Amino acid sequence: MEQRDYLKRQIDQIGVVLGYLIAYLLNLKTGTIDSIGVEKVRQVLNSEFDIDIDTFLTCKFEDIIHILNKKGFDYEDINKLVEILVIIADNMNTNNSKKNALYQLCLKLDEYIIKESSTFSFERHFRMEQIKKYVSNTTF
Secondary structure, eight states: OHHHHHHHHHHHHHHHHHHHHHHHHHHHHTSOOOHHHHHHHHHHHHHHHOOOHHHHHHSOHHHHHHHHHHTTOOHHHHHHHHHHHHHHHHTSOTTOHHHHHHHHHHHHHHHHHHHHOSOOOHHHHHHHHHHHHHHHHOOO
């Protein structure tokens, strides 16, 4: 029983930190998100969850899911992480291959959530459509 309570607190803590990062990015989004803001978010992801975005972009998708599951991420947490990654990608240089790769990762994570959970989200669906539109219009 005590173990379950500990795990629930850990999962709740993940949600709180991810929520903080989303709120931070949304506050920055009212102005412009500069490289300092993005770097701060990267640092928090790295220090709190040991998640390095650049490493994620080079990993196999199955490994990413394994890492997130091992860290206690549930579908809601993965959804919040996708929101963060989309905001970061939105503020990268246009027609950047890294930006495209980050969007592709976001799509895969969203598709994973849809496949594995029983929850439908209009916001997620809209986000996926926007990403697909960007990716299909991008040429390198």
